[in-house]
Structure formats: C-alpha cells, structure tokens
Amino acid sequence: MESKLNLDTTMIEEARKAARSIAEDVQYFIDEHTTVTVERTVARLLGIDGTDDTDNPLPNIVVDNIKHGGGLGKGAAFWIGNAMVSLKVGPQEIAEGIAKGEIDLMKIPVEKDKEIQSAIMEVAEKMVKRIKKNRERRDHDKELIGDGDKPYLYVIVATGNIYEDAMQAKSAARQGADIIAVIRSTAQSLLDYVPYGPTTEGFGGTYATQENFRIMREALDEVGEEVGKYIHLCNYCSGLCMPEIAAMGAIERLDVMLNDALYGILFRDINMQRTLVDQFFSRIINGYAGIMINTGEDNYLTTADAVEEAHTVLASQFINEQFALKAGIPEEQMGLGHAFEMKPDLENGFLWELAQAQMAREIFPKAPLKYMPPTKFKTGDIFKGHIQDAMFNMISIWTNQGVQLLGMMTEAIHTPHIQDRALAIENAKYIFNNCKDLGSEISFKEGGIIQGRAKEVLSKAHDLLEEIQRNGIFKTIEEGKFGGVKRSRTGGKGLDGVAKKDSGYYNPFIDLMLKGGE
Numbered sequence: 315m316e317s318k319l320n321l322d323t324t325m326i327e328e329a330r331k332a333a334r335s336i337a338e339d340v341q342y343f344i345d346e347h348t349t350v351t352v353e354r355t356v357a358r359l360l361g362i363d364g365t366d367d368t369d370n371p372l373p374n375i376v377v378d379n380i381k382h383g384g385g386l387g388k389g390a391a392f393w394i395g396n397a398m399v400s401l402k403v404g405p406q407e408i409a410e411g412i413a414k415g416e417i418d419l420m421k422i423p424v425e426k427d428k429e430i431q432s433a434i435m436e437v438a439e440k441m442v443k444r445i446k447k448n449r450e451r452r453d454h455d456k457e458l459i460g461d462g463d464k465p466y467l468y469v470i471v472a473t474g475n476i477y478e479d480a481m482q483a484k485s486a487a488r489q490g491a492d493i494i495a496v497i498r499s500t501a502q503s504l505l506d507y508v509p510y511g512p513t514t515e516g517f518g519g520t521y522a523t524q525e526n527f528r529i530m531r532e533a534l535d536e537v538g539e540e541v542g543k544y545i546h547l548c549n550y551c552s553g554l555c556m557p558e559i560a561a562m563g564a565i566e567r568l569d570v571m572l573n574d575a576l577y578g579i580l581f582r583d584i585n586m587q588r589t590l591v592d593q594f595f596s597r598i599i600n601g602y603a604g605i606m607i608n609t610g611e612d613n614y615l616t617t618a619d620a621v622e623e624a625h626t627v628l629a630s631q632f633i634n635e636q637f638a639l640k641a642g643i644p645e646e647q648m649g650l651g652h653a654f655e656m657k658p659d660l661e662n663g664f665l666w667e668l669a670q671a672q673m674a675r676e677i678f679p680k681a682p683l684k685y686m687p688p689t690k691f692k693t694g695d696i697f698k699g700h701i702q703d704a705m706f707n708m709i710s711i712w713t714n715q716g717v718q719l720l721g722m723m724t725e726a727i728h729t730p731h732i733q734d735r736a737l738a739i740e741n742a743k744y745i746f747n748n749c750k751d752l753g754s755e756i757s758f759k760e761g762g763i764i765q766g767r768a769k770e771v772l773s774k775a776h777d778l779l780e781e782i783q784r785n786g787i788f789k790t791i792e793e794g795k796f797g798g799v800k801r802s803r804t805g806g807k808g809l810d811g812v813a814k815k816d817s818g819y820y821n822p823f824i825d826l827m828l829k830g831g832e
Contacts, residue, residue: 383420503553577610597641612653625774682716
C-alpha cells in the first residue's frame with residue numbers, strides 16, 4: 315500500500331518488534347499454565363455437552379472433579395482419556411457418570427500415556443475435521459451466493475429472546491446488513507459457566523449458548539439465500555468463558571467473534587493471568603475455524619480522551635496483532651479495533667479522526683479493521699447524531715475499513731428499534747456508494763494537519779511499546795496505561811481457576827489446530 319501519511323517505516327518496525335517481544339514474554343507464562351475454562355473447552359471439544367438434573371453444565375462438573383482431586387495440571391484430556399481406556403466408554407458417558415456420582419476421574423488407576431493419547435486423539439481428530447468442514451462450508455457459500463462489499467455493514471440485535479433476535483436479524487439482512495452481532499446478556503462475561511439451551515429472556519441482550527448460536531446460524535443461512543449474499547454471524551468470545559464460547563462458535567459456524575483479553579481485564583475486571591491464558595486457546599480455535607476476531611481497543615476511548623490517548627489504541631493494536639499471530643490467526647482474520655470518539659466540537663476533529671483511521675489502515679494493511687461509531691458524545695439529539703454517524707461513515711469508506719459497526723442516531727436514548735437500524739444502513743449505503751473511490755482519488759498535504767497528527771500518534775505509541783517491553787504487560791496494566799483503568803495482577807475475577815501445568819500435561823487441540831488439522 316502506498317503511504318499517504320509518509321509514516322516512518324523504521325519506527326513502525328521498531329514498534330512491531332517491541333510488541334512481538336511483549337507477546338513472547340507473556341507467552342512464556344501462558345505456556346506454563348492452564349485454566350478451568352481451557353479444560354472445560356477441551357471437554358466440549360471431546361463432545362461433552364448438556365447439563366445434570368440441576369442444570370449444571372457437564373463440562374463444569376467434569377473439570378470440577380479434576381480440580382478438586384488436584385489433577386488440573388495434567389489437563390482434562392489426560393483424565394478423560396484415562397477413563398476411556400480403563401472403563402471402555404466415551405467422554406459423554408464419563409461426564410454423565412461423574413454427574414451421577416458413579417465415576418471419580420481421580421480414583422481410576424492411571425493407564426499408559428500412549429494408550430490415553432491414542433484414545434483421545436481418535437475423538438479429537440473427528441471434532442477438528444467437523445470444524446474444518448464448517449470453514450469449508452462458509453467458503454463454499456460465499457463463493458456460491460456471494461459476499462458483501464467491504465466495509466461490511468455490522469448491526470446489533472439485543473432483545474433477550476433468541477427467536478425475536480432471529481426475526482430482527484433477518485429484517486436487518488434484507489435492509490442491507492452484512493454482519494449480525496447478537497449482544498450477550500448483561501454480565502454473562504462474569505459467569506464461570508456457559509448457559510445451556512435456547513433462551514427467551516435476558517437483560518440488555520441474549521445469552522450466548524450453543525443452541526442460540528445454532529438457531530441464529532440457521533436463520534442467517536436462510537435469509538442469505540433470499541438476499542443473495544452470505545450473512546456473517548457475530549458473538550462475544552470474552553470474559554470467564556472465552557475459549558468455551560470460541561469452541562461453541564467453531565462448532566456452529568460463527569464468522570466473527572469479539573475476542574480480546576485486555577477488554578476483559580479493563581472493563582470486566584477479569585484477572586489478567588486467567589484471561590491471557592484463556593485468550594491464547596480461544597484464538598487458536600478462532601484461527602483454525604476461520605473466524606474473524608474483533609479486538610476491543612475502541613473501548614479505551616470510552617474511559618479515556620480520544621485525543622490524548624489515541625496512541626494507546628495503536629499500541630494495543632500492535633500487541634493484539636502479535637498475540638493473534640502467536641495463536642495462528644492470519645492478518646486477514648484480525649479485526650483490530652478503533653473508534654470515531656473525539657469530541658464533536660473539537661476544531662478539525664474530522665481531520666484528526668481521518669489521520670487515526672488512515673494510520674491504522676497503513677500500518678495493518680491486510681487486517682479487516684473494525685471501526686466503531688461515535689457513542690460517548692451522543693446526546694439524544696437524533697439529527698446531530700445522524701450527522702455524526704454520516705461523518706464516521708465518510709471516514710470509513712475513505713480509509714478502506716473492513717468492518718463498520720453502524721452508529722445509531724438514537725444512541726443515548728434507547729436500544730435501537732428496527733427503523734433506527736434501517737436508517738443507519740441507508741445512511742452508510744448512501745455514503746459508501748457515492749464515495750466509493752474517494753480514498754484512491756485524494757492525497758494529503760505534505761506536512762499538514764493529517765500527516766502531523768498521524769506521525770505524533772505513531773511516535774507516542776512507539777515510545778509506549780518500548781516502555782511496556784521494559785516493564786512487562788502485567789505491570790503496565792497495573793499502572794493504568796490502557797483506558798486509564800488500573801488492575802492488579804492478583805486481583806479481579808477468576809484467578810483461582812489458574813493452574814500450573816504438570817510435566818504430563820496434555821491438550822491435543824493445540825497442536826492439531828496450529829498445524830492445520832494435519
């Protein structure tokens with residue numbers, strides 16, 4: 315890509331190198347640890363599903379049995395495989411036996427490692443093949459019926475009732491939406507289990523369950539054939555169940571997942587050690603399944619000033635890029651986040667927003683960048699709000715963003731109605747069509763406001779990344795360098811679910827998925 319900002323390429327490479335070092339430092343910690351969520355995910359990928367007679371998820375029951383017996387360090391696959399060899403039954407039967415009190419994994423005599431791994435690998439390979447077929451189905455459907463133009467138009471449904479969500483999603487697709495995100499019910503990210511089955515009530519959104527994923531996927535496949543393009547399904551792979559939701563999404567063919575440990579640390583107070591380990595496995599699954607991840611840098615600007623802290627967004631994008639590469643996610647699946655969140659009365663604010671968006675585009679040329687709409691300074695004035703969204707849409711098409719989460723003129727008033735979404739889609743389609751090739755037609759003034767702003771943000775991000783490289787990401791978060799929010803390394807939710815791996819730790823899905831299922 316030809317640079318319009320004349321950014322310092324040496325500085326970009328130094329920043330990327332520092333981010334790589336930061337990610338590698340954290341990876342040492344990740345490689346030495348597992349969590350209850352990682353092991354519940356392994357159980358799910360081995361086919362364990364359902365609940366006991368008191369609605370406790372069977373993956374939780376299995377992993378709790380292992381944890382209470384002191385065996386978490388060897389991993390769920392080891393103990394499930396051991397039981398498979400010893401009892402000559404499958405993972406689901408083992409889980410049901412534990413739930414009934416008939417089986418205790420930790421009291422079964424330990425079989426030979428080779429036999430345990432052989433038993434597990436047979437089941438694991440079947441699941442990996444199933445996920446691969448889902449990826450192939452997505453590619454086939456896009457080729458057969460078509461795909462939307464970028465930026466993808468991304469809208470939200472959030473009724474609490476999955477059946478109502480499906481109806482609204484179909485309506486949005488008919489109006490022109492490309493991505494439908496089903497907002498999770500408020501605070502689901504703090505639940506240390508995944509609810510089961512279809513749900514018809516929820517506050518501020520709809521619960522992320524595997525059955526809800528299946529229902530919405532079926533609805534979008536149906537409307538996609540009707541409108542003549544593939545409709546992408548998005549959900550939230552974050553919080554205390556990050557890798558479990560990634561596995562559910564891979565099994566049910568979701569296409570986009572919000573997936574960012576830093577978001578959980580800063581805005582949900584999830585323990586940083588827990589969620590960084592969880593993030594790695596979740597991203598391995600997303601990468602293998604062909605799911606685009608969306609990162610949460612845009613959220614920093616809801617708690618910090620978008621002008622003063624713009625460099626923290628860029629620094630985080632660099633770090634998220636490296637974390638994703640470590641987990642096998644290609645650049646083409648990295649929906650790195652940023653947002654149009656400067657004060658509307660800022661003089662030349664549009665130019666500064668344009669500089670930020672163009673800078674992200676040039677530094678991450680292959681990434682389908684996720685651009686978030688103005689929310690912080692929406693007042694309830696729907697006419698001004700519609701103009702703010704139009705300016706946001708203008709920058710998106712100008713700078714070739716990948717995913718456009720559409721702004722709603724009723725932001726700050728209520729959850730959008732169907733007609734609000736229709737107007738948002740109409741706004742974006744009008745601007746995207748009329749300004750389609752604007753970016754390729756316009757250059758920026760040499761040494762002008764836009765170039766100067768981009769160079770300033772890059773320089774500050776570069777310096778911050780070198781500081782993080784010296785101090786480590788844990789200390790950086792403790793000091794509140796991202797979003798102005800401070801979190802303790804030993805604080806937050808979920809630390810008791812972290813365990814050090816034993817020498818015999820076994821998780822077949824990491825190698826299977828990182829090696830492409832071969």
